[in-house]
Amino acid sequence: MPRIEVDANRCKACYLCVSACPKKCLGKSKTISKKGYFPAEMEHPENCIGCTMCYMMCPDIAITVIKE
Amino acid sequence: MTILAKKPQSMTDKPMHYCPGCGHGIVHRLMGEAFDELNIADRVIGVAPVGCAVFADDYFTCDTVQGAHGRGPAIATGIKRSKPEAVVFSYQGDGDLASIGMAEIVHAAVRSENITVIFINNAIYGMTGGQMAPTTLVGQVATTAPKGRDPELQGWPINMCEMLAQITGAKYLERVAVDTPQNVMKAKKAIKKAFENQVKGVGFSMVEVLSQCPTNWHASVPQSLEFVRTKMMPQYPLGVFKDEGAN
Amino acid sequence: MTEKTLRKGNEALAEGAIRAGARFFAGYPITPQNEVPEYMSAYMADNGGAFVQAESEVAAINMVYGAAATGTRSMTSSSSPGISLKQEGITYLASADLPCLIVNVMRGGPGLGSIAGAQGDYFQATRGGGNGDYRVIVLAPNSVEELGNFPKLGFELAEKYRMPCMILADGILGQMMESMSFNFDPVDPNKLGKFGWAVDIRKNGRAKSKVFSYKGDDLIADVVERAKRYGLIEKTEARWEERDAEDCDVLLAAYGLSSRACLEAVNKAKEEGLKVGLFRPITLWPFPSKRLAELASKAKAVLCVEQSLGQLVQDVKLAVNGKTPVYLNAYPAGGQPDGNTILTAVRSCLNGGKEGLFDLQEHAAGFSYDCKRDESLGMQGDLKGGK
Numbered sequence: 014m015p016r017i018e019v020d021a022n023r024c025k026a027c028y029l030c031v032s033a034c035p036k037k038c039l040g041k042s043k044t045i046s047k048k049g050y051f052p053a054e055m056e057h058p059e060n061c062i063g064c065t066m067c068y069m070m071c072p073d074i075a076i077t078v079i080k081e
Numbered sequence: 082m083t084i085l086a087k088k089p090q091s092m093t094d095k096p097m098h099y100c101p102g103c104g105h106g107i108v109h110r111l112m113g114e115a116f117d118e119l120n121i122a123d124r125v126i127g128v129a130p131v132g133c134a135v136f137a138d139d140y141f142t143c144d145t146v147q148g149a150h151g152r153g154p155a156i157a158t159g160i161k162r163s164k165p166e167a168v169v170f171s172y173q174g175d176g177d178l179a180s181i182g183m184a185e186i187v188h189a190a191v192r193s194e195n196i197t198v199i200f201i202n203n204a205i206y207g208m209t210g211g212q213m214a215p216t217t218l219v220g221q222v223a224t225t226a227p228k229g230r231d232p233e234l235q236g237w238p239i240n241m242c243e244m245l246a247q248i249t250g251a252k253y254l255e256r257v258a259v260d261t262p263q264n265v266m267k268a269k270k271a272i273k274k275a276f277e278n279q280v281k282g283v284g285f286s287m288v289e290v291l292s293q294c295p296t297n298w299h300a301s302v303p304q305s306l307e308f309v310r311t312k313m314m315p316q317y318p319l320g321v322f323k324d325e326g327a328n
Numbered sequence: 329m330t331e332k333t334l335r336k337g338n339e340a341l342a343e344g345a346i347r348a349g350a351r352f353f354a355g356y357p358i359t360p361q362n363e364v365p366e367y368m369s370a371y372m373a374d375n376g377g378a379f380v381q382a383e384s385e386v387a388a389i390n391m392v393y394g395a396a397a398t399g400t401r402s403m404t405s406s407s408s409p410g411i412s413l414k415q416e417g418i419t420y421l422a423s424a425d426l427p428c429l430i431v432n433v434m435r436g437g438p439g440l441g442s443i444a445g446a447q448g449d450y451f452q453a454t455r456g457g458g459n460g461d462y463r464v465i466v467l468a469p470n471s472v473e474e475l476g477n478f479p480k481l482g483f484e485l486a487e488k489y490r491m492p493c494m495i496l497a498d499g500i501l502g503q504m505m506e507s508m509s510f511n512f513d514p515v516d517p518n519k520l521g522k523f524g525w526a527v528d529i530r531k532n533g534r535a536k537s538k539v540f541s542y543k544g545d546d547l548i549a550d551v552v553e554r555a556k557r558y559g560l561i562e563k564t565e566a567r568w569e570e571r572d573a574e575d576c577d578v579l580l581a582a583y584g585l586s587s588r589a590c591l592e593a594v595n596k597a598k599e600e601g602l603k604v605g606l607f608r609p610i611t612l613w614p615f616p617s618k619r620l621a622e623l624a625s626k627a628k629a630v631l632c633v634e635q636s637l638g639q640l641v642q643d644v645k646l647a648v649n650g651k652t653p654v655y656l657n658a659y660p661a662g663g664q665p666d667g668n669t670i671l672t673a674v675r676s677c678l679n680g681g682k683e684g685l686f687d688l689q690e691h692a693a694g695f696s697y698d699c700k701r702d703e704s705l706g707m708q709g710d711l712k713g714g715k
Contacts, residue, residue: 078087124529128394145539
């Protein structure tokens with residue numbers, strides 16, 4: 014099953030990944046990061062299909078896409 | 082466990098300094114992916130410009146040279162002629178390449194220097210805080226065009242790919258965008274090709290990337306993507322303007 | 329060491345540079361240095377190097393910046409207005425600690441000036457025409473022989489201290505022919521070791537090399553650290569030549585071609601029974617101040633002979649520090665000194681006369697200039713300019 018990891022220390026909360034995800038898996042975290050952003054986070058991991066579109070749009074290379 | 086996508090090996094761990102949503106980071110990553118996939122990471126020497134990407138040298142594992150404003154193609158020429166086996170790129174913004182560095186880019190193309198130029202066009206001066214660029218659209222507001230660019234006073238935007246396509250020595254020219262995953266995929270293909278061309282000895286290759294600058298456009302990230310699509314693309318159509326690679 | 333041959337200055341310089349291991353040259357046509365790029369275009373490739381005729385002097389110096397970053401012995405040459413254009417690149421080279429050779433075959437200035445040989449770029453060379461706190465080592469040859477042999481010295485100094493080195497010649501030196509020989513065996517640059525700082529193909533996981541100008545937070549520390557090198561250079565690398573300088577009444581101070589005319593004056597003076605000596609700085613930066621001060625303290629006067637309007641004399645005055653009167657015999661914008669005109673000035677130094685001596689403020693005596701706007705010509709607003 015595919016999943017993603019968001020590096021909260023790299024994410025700048027532009028949410029390009031959120032709008033890129035065709036399955037609307039991603040959302041905004043409610044926890045503030047060390048950088049002072051509310052990073053993107055996986056809200057619906059069950060819907061992830063591992064298409065890597067979130068990774069493709071991320072300008073901060075904060076996302077790793079993994080298939081278990 | 083399989084990694085489907087992660088930071089390219091040819092990039093460092095340093096978090097990038099660009100503003101949220103900026104296109105630079107996407108383009109950097111596409112370059113890193115091209116270095117990895119072409120297995121050229123240890124042969125690449127990069128030239129970082131004056132502009133927002135002045136710190137680009139922090140993000141690649143390859144050797145890098147910081148240059149003066151607009152002189153990237155001249156510096157890359159000096160490197161490439163001295164180290165022909167190296168894969169040399171010049172990374173430039175629109176003020177850098179299309180204004181102060183116009184002579185250098187044109188003549189690097191004229192000589193068909195076997196280098197790869199990555200040209201980030203966001204229609205504004207980013208690093209200095211949103212002044213009018215040669216690529217600023219008609220009517221687009223900038224800090225030095227407070228009423229919007231007026232062609233009567235400030236002329237019209239300049240289309241670099243179309244202009245350079247007139248030059249025999251320019252071998253590969255493509256304009257791409259990074260506003261959607263689909264366009265990012267196309268941009269990746271173009272950037273990879275521009276480096277592959279150099280490995281094959283094709284000659285001067287340049288990829289122009291329409292890139293969003295939410296900060297200096299005073300736009301949200303979604304608005305800036307919309308600006309790329311609805312305002313920039315009509316002025317700067319995407320596509321291949323020249324492809325005389327070793328086919 | 330080669331046999332003596334007759335060579336033109338610019339060609340001796342170009343050949344000397346190739347022999348010294350220069351393997352990258354970028355330049356742009358400008359008189360009176362055209363023989364340098366012409367020679368390079370003919371012979372650089374045969375020697376395994378690269379020649380590029382750049383689109384401008386700005387591009388040429390930046391090509392040198394790129395080539396120098398790879399550790400290649402790299403150079404450019406130009407003449408005065410072209411060197412003005414190169415200043416951006418020179419300050420970047422200095423900031424990035426890159427060694428290279430820059431040749432200025434000076435012509436008359438300012439602006440477009442003339443193509444006559446001149447020395448008007450002394451300030452530009454020694455004070456830096458570019459921005460920021462930096463120095464450039466400046467070598468001033470006075471013969472075709474030195475012009476041919478200084479590129480090797482220039483590259484060695486540039487590499488030793490990781491900074492640009494300039495050869496400051498002039499149009500006549502570049503154009504004249506003299507018998508000369510090279511006093512060194514040709515350098516095979518492939519047999520020179522690599523620099524750890526240079527950019528290159530990375531083998532065996534070598535750490536990343538970064539050549540950079542913008543130092544961010546560390547700028548102050550970097551500039552202060554670099555100044556230590558400058559201090560060491562001032563201490564150890566000053567070069568000069570003396571003729572009858574230990575025991576003279578009037579000590580001439582001159583560099584480059586004017587020093588040749590001074591030699592003539594020294595000899596003529598001897599015939600007249602005047603005791604005249606010559607101090608010729610070979611390095612203009614570092615300026616050989618210490619030795620000049622020693623010699624000046626023994627003389628009645630120091631006479632600075634320069635083909636410019638009071639540039640070298642400033643360094644001479646700084647060195648002499650008021651202990652001996654310093655006079656100026658000036659030949660600006662392409663004017664040429666000869667033994668007789670210099671001797672006239674020498675006599676003035678000794679007898680309190682004024683002939684042949686130049687003083688800027690006295691020069692202005694009685695001068696007035698009409699710079700008023702003239703309403704009878706009409707008003708600025710009569711015809712609206714602009715769009």
